[in-house]
Amino acid sequence: MNVNAKKRGRPSRKGTALKPEMIIDTAKQLMVEQGKIPSIRQLATALQVDAMAIYHYFKSKAVLLEAVTTSLISDIYQPVVRVESGAEVATEWQAELHQLCLSYLHLLEQYPGLLETLLSMESEGPAEVFAQRFTIIVEPLELDPPAVESALALLVDYLHGFALAMNCNQDRDALNPQMIEGPLGLYCKAIFC
Amino acid sequence: MNVNAKKRGRPSRKGTALKPEMIIDTAKQLMVEQGKIPSIRQLATALQVDAMAIYHYFKSKAVLLEAVTTSLISDIYQPVVRVESGAEVATEWQAELHQLCLSYLHLLEQYPGLLETLLSMESEGPAEVFAQRFTIIVEPLELDPPAVESALALLVDYLHGFALAMNCNQDRDALNPQMIEGPLGLYCKAIFC
DNA sequence: GCCATTATTCTACAATGTAGAATTTATTCT
DNA sequence: AGAATAAATTCTACATTGTAGAATAATGGC
Structure with missing residues (x-):
């Protein structure tokens, strides 16, 4: 019996739901902290969630990274006209x-x-x-x-x-x-x- | 009993010996063929040798790739004086x-x-x-x-x-x-x- | 209340780099 | 020649990775 085991299935309390935004934000954070792209498992651990949960929101790791990229790129300097x-x-x-x-x-x-x-x-x-x-x-x-x-x-x-x-x-x-x-x-x- | 199993230990006939040059050349060839860096196992298969044999000649994959790089880089254009x-x-x-x-x-x-x-x-x-x-x-x-x-x-x-x-x-x-x-x-x- | 949908965990697999041990042959020393 | 040492190889094993597929549980619509 795993002590860390979480209950399976859809979570009850509504607010607990994992959101794509949270995944992206945590991914960004880990990238900065580790200086490299985290593994899906590391990301899942940081989110306190099973690795496969992430695949419910992003079809593959590549797609997730694209979302991270799109979200970050707009932060570059906006020239003044x-x-x-x-x-x-x-x-x-x-x-x-x-x-x-x-x-x-x-x-x-x-x-x-x-x-x-x-x-x-x-x-x-x-x-x-x-x-x-x-x-x-x-x-x-x-x-x-x-x-x-x-x-x-x-x-x-x-x-x-x-x-x-x-x-x-x-x-x-x-x-x-x-x-x-x-x-x-x-x-x-x-x-x- | 594995049909593909090769005899263990140091090979008898002298000429059969794996050489660093052979490893490097085969690695180059696979890079071109596959359009990417081959895994050590793929490289070993191409050389008809166990994966770990390669580590007898190169301490890590990174070191092997550096040797490949050093060997290739001299091929770029030599300007005429x-x-x-x-x-x-x-x-x-x-x-x-x-x-x-x-x-x-x-x-x-x-x-x-x-x-x-x-x-x-x-x-x-x-x-x-x-x-x-x-x-x-x-x-x-x-x-x-x-x-x-x-x-x-x-x-x-x-x-x-x-x-x-x-x-x-x-x-x-x-x-x-x-x-x-x-x-x-x-x-x-x-x-x- | 029933049922489809949604969100989640679990189990499992193939691929990867590579550590460490076992095994066989070659070489060197006495 | 025989023994010890070194060299070259295969085998076994492990941790890590991405992710497929199934099981499970809560939600929402009828």
Whole structure:
């Protein structure tokens, strides 16, 4: 007779019900705490629930991770829209871009595994979030569409490569988001010179 | 009595001995065939050997993968060193860089899992290979050291991000190395203008 | 009150990395 | 030559993982 055994079947008290939100939130928390994606069993333990209960809400672990990703991605920096005049155009967008990149990297650093999920996802939603905010920032530069496309591709993949390097490096301090300074400066020169 | 059971203990005939090279080669082959890193058991089966035999040569799977990586990385494009004159400087290095990038991406595409191993490795050796060849190519541009460093960082992480995207995308044709054209052009503009 | 639906736990399986012991052959020492 | 040691291999076993499928219990609609 297992001491820890819980009663089987649907729980009585209504408020006790497991909710998708709770699962997602706990998953996020464990990702931060453990620095990696938790196993379904670990997640279930944290929720004080049987592992299989989670599968009632998410058809597979991949689907759960996609939900986590979608929920997190909107937290990246939201650029401020300005009415710019003359000289400001040349500098403001760089600061905004810097901030967007840092917040994106910070997110990918805080939640290891997010990156791979993001890139594996069927839905383009999460990837679109960054693109959207990027577009807002470079809007005042009035680049032609193909140039914007190339610029976005170069930046996104650069950031993903950098994030991957951070995630793979075991010693946390060897690599941090501040180090994009040089490359990002070079990048800015490329798209506006 | 298992029909497939092999005799235990050290094999008699000398030539039969498993060699690290064989393990590495078979691992490479399976990576290409399966499009992912094989399990130790699969690798052992291909070698017609017990799984644990592999651990006699490599202390862990990670160490084996590092050996595979080190062995593969030297295959990337070796830039030709030229004596350039005047106008050629402005164009030749771009073609060389393009070729280097394509061969690097091709390698990372062909051997999924290589990227993560590369980035997780203690040894800087493999990472140095690309850096070395990059340096040869941009040498004639006579950039100052910090600029070279930034340029290398931007390019390497961009390529890693791109490679990761290729590896994560299940439909093979959605993403291929030819697509670096635009971003790479932009990049070249950045480092020499 | 009956029955379908919903939320949950339990049991079980196949795959994985790998520790540790057993076994057989090769090599080295005396 | 014989004994001891080392090397190369297979076997057995374990913990961890994702998840399929069945059993169980409460809820909600009729």
